Amino acid sequence: MPIDPAARAGGILTIDLAAIQGNYRRLQKKLGGTACAAVVKADAYGLGASEVGPALWTAGARRFFVAMPDEGIRLRRSLPDAEIYILGGLFEDAEEAYFGHDLRPVLNSLREVRLWADFRRRRQSRLAAALQIDSGMNRLGLPKEEVTALQQAEDILQNLDLCFVMSHLASADEAGNVQNQEQLTRFRTSLDHFPKLAASLANSSGIFLGAAYHFDLARPGAALYGINPTPGQANPMQPVVQLQARVLQVRNIQPGDRVGYGGRFQAEKPGRIATVAVGYADGFLRYLSDRGSAWFQGTRLPLAGLVSMDVAGVDVTGLPPDRLKPGDLVELLGPNQGVDDLAAQAGTIGYEILTALGRRYHRVYRGA
């Protein structure tokens, strides 16, 4: 007798590929004539790059960004014709892997530029790449002095097939942050050194900072997956993810009874505790302990005590007795509580909620 795999799972993760496509189209529309790439690093922010990548291709994306060369190698299998860029740059001694899988490094330093130009000479082949310039985040990209040196090294520049120059915004999610304008100015100044190249600056939030930030190519990630690119304002994106946890047990507790590790939750009045089959090993962060919540039929159910590795306690006293039964599913992410909401409960950002999503969930892909 075949068993429905969902019946064996502690949690069910539903990913709406049609919503991701809708989000892509919405961003592309907002960008007008600026091309819209898709950032699918970290396994498409935890949602599965081999499913999400082709869905975005269908929606019109042709340029994809991942972080590490291994991610590019895997993505190439599901996107044979896409341009795939490696944000982490060129890893020394791995040049052949980039070449063999048609991966384009985002060259982050003069050192990487030289390595790639040398490799191109040895290979005697055109080898596309992008160039990243640091505009004030001090994370990845050529610092100002290396930009100047590169501009003067015409022999190197002639040995590169650069598709565009890019930089990355550190504070785009705060529209009023002065750092945005500072980075824009620095990026423009750097671009003067490369007048013939296309340019790319905006991440998800950068798209909403105005057309001055758009240039030739935008690189949204988070917004595709439903994270609000405009914190503090209404979320212009569609939600993408639903997460439900299976109820294992419901029990009565009496005043003084303790729940979970360390006995940290102690009941003050008679109540009921449900144990649900999702824990921090599933990426339901332990920081949610005593602060996070689940939902059932429109009722908020606060977590009770420390989140365990595989299960969490939920205070279901607010529900009528016998309303919630073993096998029922409570909402951890969904209409009542989105990715950004759960992130706020955990004291982190929606990005980490998504990338932490664990491997034990039964995954359902909708749409596309």
Add this chain to the structure above:
Amino acid sequence: MPIDPAARAGGILTIDLAAIQGNYRRLQKKLGGTACAAVVKADAYGLGASEVGPALWTAGARRFFVAMPDEGIRLRRSLPDAEIYILGGLFEDAEEAYFGHDLRPVLNSLREVRLWADFRRRRQSRLAAALQIDSGMNRLGLPKEEVTALQQAEDILQNLDLCFVMSHLASADEAGNVQNQEQLTRFRTSLDHFPKLAASLANSSGIFLGAAYHFDLARPGAALYGINPTPGQANPMQPVVQLQARVLQVRNIQPGDRVGYGGRFQAEKPGRIATVAVGYADGFLRYLSDRGSAWFQGTRLPLAGLVSMDVAGVDVTGLPPDRLKPGDLVELLGPNQGVDDLAAQAGTIGYEILTALGRRYHRVYRGA
């Protein structure tokens, strides 16, 4: 030309299977005549159940515990002859999956006991299981009233092939916590109802609470993987895990320069920042931002700014210039900074550090 996969990875995770085996033997020795099981749930605490399981089998473990039925199905492939118990209990409508893969549910409620007894009648087969009694953690297991009811339901008890009765300690890592003695007393009282059955109470820390907690079977997990079962005292276990992060870039910064998202780190004096290729999508928790550290050649290197999804900034001003180069590896977990240390920096426990370990690391298994 084959590329060393380590050359393409942002981080290298080395797992010492011989150390896990050594830890198992040390616990078994401490337990004397009490049998020692092995808890390998959550993919052996993130370290890979299909590698760790057989290593523990070689070291002598015969009983294994996982959380979810799907974990048991996968573990069965690498451990054909082991007893595999499912701590999450019996999932309704999945009974055939337990039967087909010879998985033993830890029956956590009278409801599950009845489901399993019914299934046994239909199957007309012996079906091993364990019984969990709640002794005060209010998480999983039969509450007191269900224990009494079960004892009186002789027809059900005769239709069960129970291997042992177990409970779980909520505060074993605090040797002085009164809850330990309370749970021990309640567990003993419950055992009076099942005089013929073997008993199991101790997790890793419970093994160190003394022989009164040992009963017939102990169920360590964390201690096998090097987490200190006696916090506040010297760790009696061997470390198991090393994690190294690849340096992508090293740059000079000047007073006033900002690093990373939100510009949260601002330099007060000239210095150097290394960007390493590990981020929160790798389970290097974002909570480590501004608090965590890396190590290189015996020097502590504080994190600078917010941990990004794929990279983190490290303040390497304390190293001589040019000492650290792109391609070098810094230590995130190792001799200078163990799992419990990193957990303290992140405000969590070593268990979460391990289960959060990401999928992008190049994994190296040593020993066994």
